[in-house]
Amino acid sequence: MEKSSQISGFHKLNLADRIDVFKAFAELTDEEAALLGKSAVLGMETAQRMIENVVGTFELPLGLVPNMRVNGRDLILPIAVEESSVVAAMANAAKMVRSGGGFFASTSEPLMIAQIQCLDVSDPFAAKARILERKDEAIRLCNEQDPILVKLGGGCRDVEVRVLDTVKGPMVITHIIVDTRDAMGANAVNTMAEALAPSIEEWTGGRVLLRILSNLADRRIARARCIVRKDAIKPGPEVVDGILQAWAFADADPYRAATHNKGIMNGISALVIATGNDFRAIEAGAHAYAAQSGHYRALTKWEANADGDLVGSIEMPLAMGLVGGATAIHPMAKLVVKSLKLRGATELAEITAAAGLCQNLAALRALSAEGIQRGHMSLHAKNIAIQAGAGGAEIEEVADRLIKGGKVRADIAEAILNELRKAHGAGN
Numbered sequence: 001m002e003k004s005s006q007i008s009g010f011h012k013l014n015l016a017d018r019i020d021v022f023k024a025f026a027e028l029t030d031e032e033a034a035l036l037g038k039s040a041v042l043g044m045e046t047a048q049r050m051i052e053n054v055v056g057t058f059e060l061p062l063g064l065v066p067n068m069r070v071n072g073r074d075l076i077l078p079i080a081v082e083e084s085s086v087v088a089a090m091a092n093a094a095k096m097v098r099s100g101g102g103f104f105a106s107t108s109e110p111l112m113i114a115q116i117q118c119l120d121v122s123d124p125f126a127a128k129a130r131i132l133e134r135k136d137e138a139i140r141l142c143n144e145q146d147p148i149l150v151k152l153g154g155g156c157r158d159v160e161v162r163v164l165d166t167v168k169g170p171m172v173i174t175h176i177i178v179d180t181r182d183a184m185g186a187n188a189v190n191t192m193a194e195a196l197a198p199s200i201e202e203w204t205g206g207r208v209l210l211r212i213l214s215n216l217a218d219r220r221i222a223r224a225r226c227i228v229r230k231d232a233i234k235p236g237p238e239v240v241d242g243i244l245q246a247w248a249f250a251d252a253d254p255y256r257a258a259t260h261n262k263g264i265m266n267g268i269s270a271l272v273i274a275t276g277n278d279f280r281a282i283e284a285g286a287h288a289y290a291a292q293s294g295h296y297r298a299l300t301k302w303e304a305n306a307d308g309d310l311v312g313s314i315e316m317p318l319a320m321g322l323v324g325g326a327t328a329i330h331p332m333a334k335l336v337v338k339s340l341k342l343r344g345a346t347e348l349a350e351i352t353a354a355a356g357l358c359q360n361l362a363a364l365r366a367l368s369a370e371g372i373q374r375g376h377m378s379l380h381a382k383n384i385a386i387q388a389g390a391g392g393a394e395i396e397e398v399a400d401r402l403i404k405g406g407k408v409r410a411d412i413a414e415a416i417l418n419e420l421r422k423a424h425g426a427g428n
């Protein structure tokens with residue numbers, strides 16, 4: 001009989017009961033269920049304060065990217081990622097970039113946008129003017145919500161209004177622009193937008209519905225650039241043209257741009273996760289920004305300078321914080337942030353932009369020089385060997401033979417493993 005997932009009072013169950021219910025529902029073995037209910041770093045107490053209905057924690061490897069140099073500072077970047085080759089590729093690219101002095105990065109002010117959607121306004125354009133006439137009052141109202149932020153030099157800076165044509169008729173959309181300092185700022189700006197909403201209704205004669213930040217944080221931009229000396233590019237300077245051609249393809253074609261930008265996010269999201277920041281917010285902002293011209297494009301640009309060296313740059317929204325969210329709670333995020341010895345959240349955004357550019361260089365170089373599979377193969381082959389049942393020294397042996405055979409497939413891994421075991425058995 002099919003089990004029902006509708007369980008009354010589920011949210012009231014304690015951890016042990018939740019695990020029991022899940023174990024029975026999902027038909028887990030004792031061994032599988034033993035993976036739940038424990039945490040080496042976060043702690044089950046903290047985990048249960050962070051989200052609802054917790055049954056366990058989920059680990060990712062934390063790897064170190066050496067060789068990074070950003071704005072003249074040497075860094076070892078700890079990044080959290082499940083995909084093989086990202087760490088190694090970044091470390092290699094960071095080494096090449098050192099030939100040109102490393103990455104140079106900067107940011108705009110940490111300005112976030114929150115939107116207030118106002119409906120049923122009979123005179124939307126005049127309503128826009130009425131809101132803007134009261135800009136100072138609106139800013140004051142917003143700032144009253146967060147005296148701490150204001151004291152730290154942040155707070156609401158500006159108010160903008162757009163009249164939006166939609167399938168449901170015109171809407172008056174107010175944007176509040178808020179300097180959120182070292183916070184990502186979602187809660188901070190949402191609170192301000194909620195507080196301003198009744199005044200917007202009064203000034204427009206309309207009805208406010210949504211009051212929420214925009215993840216298209218295009219006032220909170222991070223930029224990074226680098227020069228890769230043509231002689232420092234492996235295997236040789238001929239790769240420069242390959243990288244330029246690969247980038248031009250991505251910038252012109254959304255099918256390619258999606259994968260190009262995914263590679264950039266390999267570096268960015270891995271650092272965003274390691275620092276406890278909101279990776280969905282960063283991802284949403286990145287892709288919306290990439291499409292802002294009306295055409296989804298590459299987030300990076302690659303050029304050759306007068307000397308024939310490769311010059312790369314990236315520009316994108318990076319709403320990253322050091323206070324609030326998981327950054328302030330997660331012990332591993334705290335450790336990662338501490339290790340970076342940051343001046344503030346804007347420096348974290350600068351380093352993150354550099355990480356994205358670094359990963360992009362690694363991917364473009366590998367793609368245009370040797371194809372991505374070769375670089376991926378060694379770890380991938382080991383994963384396939386493990387999936388086929390190899391353990392201990394067998395993993396290396398099976399992986400080696402898979403690579404030598406030129407085909408990394410689960411069925412071949414199984415056959416190799418059987419052969420190995422037979423041979424070892426015969427020797428006993």
Ligand code: NAD
Nearest residue numbers: 148149180181182183184185186187188278281323324325
């Ligand atoms: P927060 O509210 O926990 O902390 C921000 C507050 O900390 C500020 O308002 C300020 O009062 C105080 N503060 C203390 N020191 C500060 C400093 N040096 N700089 C700035 N502020 C300082 O966190 P938040 O950053 O407002 O919100 C982030 C959280 O919101 C994340 O967990 C995110 O996942 C979540 N969130 C995201 C979305 C979204 O992206 N769409 C929506 C809702 C919530």
